[in-house]
Amino acid sequence: MVEANNTTVTLQVHRFTPRPERAERARGGSPFAKKSSPFGGGSDSAARRRPRGKQWVQEYTIPARPSDTVLDCLLTIKRTIDPTLAFRYSCGHGMCGSDAAAINGTPTLLCTATVRDWAKQPSTAPEVDDEGFRRTGDETANEPDVPAENVENNITEGSLGVIELASLPGFPPQRDLIADIDPMLNQIRKLTPYLQADGVLATTAEGKMDVFEYLQNPEQLAKYETLSNCIACGVCEGACPVYAGGDAFVGPAALIWASRFINDSRDTKAMDRMDAIDTADGVAGCQSVRACSRHCPRGIDVGEEMWQIVAKVRER
Structure with missing residues (x-):
């Protein structure tokens, strides 16, 4: 054309x-x-x-x-x-x-x-x-x-x-189209967004130390692989009618990052992570509006993932 x-x-x-x-x-x-x-x-x-x-x-x-x-x-x-x-x-x-x-x-x-x-x-x-x-x-x-x-x-x-x-809704503007997304990043940091493994050294079939690997099968990887695509852009939080800078609700981005490690078989702090988000401004703040799913640039169904993590926290 x-x-x-x-x-x-x-x-x-x-x-x-x-x-x-x-x-x-x-x-x-x-x-x-x-x-x-x-x-x-x-x-x-x-x-x-x-x-x-x-x-x-x-x-x-x-x-x-x-x-x-x-x-x-x-x-x-x-x-x-x-x-x-x-x-x-x-x-x-x-x-x-x-x-x-x-x-x-x-x-x-x-x-x-x-x-x-x-x-x-x-x-x-x-x-x-x-x-x-x-x-x-x-x-x-x-x-x-x-x-x-x-x-x-x-x-x-x-x-x-x-x-x-x-500028992006839900965040204070800094200048023109630039929004201050530090509140979102701070909420993500509070939830320790990094792998916390047990530190036990793996061994090979011959009994030798395998220092560098925490092995997973494809099914284990599939549980969190999509979530690892989150780029913390803030689009989901800008669309969320509940989120307003992290005061009353931690926000979908932080919960997505928490869910990414809760679903990782190599991480040993899943229960601690769920305790951290089982608060009034954590999973309890999500109203299941699912506006967060509309325009995720990485193709994450944020609303569905939010529902899954909320259910997992309440059922633990």
């Missing part, structure tokens, strides 16, 4: 610039502002507080092809239009997970989202009805569809559509 030439896409970017931090008072601040205050104000709550700053929506219209990724478009803006636009990326191939953001309100990776899949044509229907109420999805469903030839004409005339971008 030959792609249309001379086409453009419009990116509506929700931008954020944090307010500069205030300098400490010359006399050391208030003597009553202790970190151990029962009313909060400690270093942990300060780190989780949503930063204050300037927020606005900025539009960029740039040349683009349907096969371009949203990351390609942002790089074009950064290099040719606005060098102040901030976003995070690394590998650009959906392997590192560093460029997670909200596209049209949906958490996903910028480098795997194409203009073809995410650009939407502006609706011709009014957003409010005659009485001033916002139109719902059911009402707009009865509107006549835009003929396919009209959509093709729009592309031919140059407009591929509009894409709305914002």
Whole structure:
């Protein structure tokens, strides 16, 4: 298929610039502002507080092809239009997970989202009805569809559509499309995300020491292999309506990492790991909404895995 030439896409970017931090008072601040205050104000709550700053929506219209990724478009803006636009990326191939953001309100990776899949044509229907109420999805469903030839004409005339971008939901923004995912990473670290084996040296059939291997059969590997693909991008947590920075719920990413080692036959701390997540903000916080499964870039059925680990913890 030959792609249309001379086409453009419009990116509506929700931008954020944090307010500069205030300098400490010359006399050391208030003597009553202790970190151990029962009313909060400690270093942990300060780190989780949503930063204050300037927020606005900025539009960029740039040349683009349907096969371009949203990351390609942002790089074009950064290099040719606005060098102040901030976003995070690394590998650009959906392997590192560093460029997670909200596209049209949906958490996903910028480098795997194409203009073809995410650009939407502006609706011709009014957003409010005659009485001033916002139109719902059911009402707009009865509107006549835009003929396919009209959509093709729009592309031919140059407009591929509009894409709305914002930082990853559930995390405080740092700048523009960059979210602070440290709360998620800290929750993962608390659950000791590394193999804890018994340290007993294996032996070969001849009775010799086999220092370097903890052998597994294919069935044992299959129990956790898919879970080991998690790249801690935060997409599942951004989609979770319960997670909000790890305060009330540890989050699906941390539970996936815990489940990966609980299901590993080489690990000897499965019971300790299940005790660690059997808390009010652990498995008890999961409401089984399964929104976390919608756009996992590594193909993990997060909702199903969450159900499995919750059942295993309760049945132990």
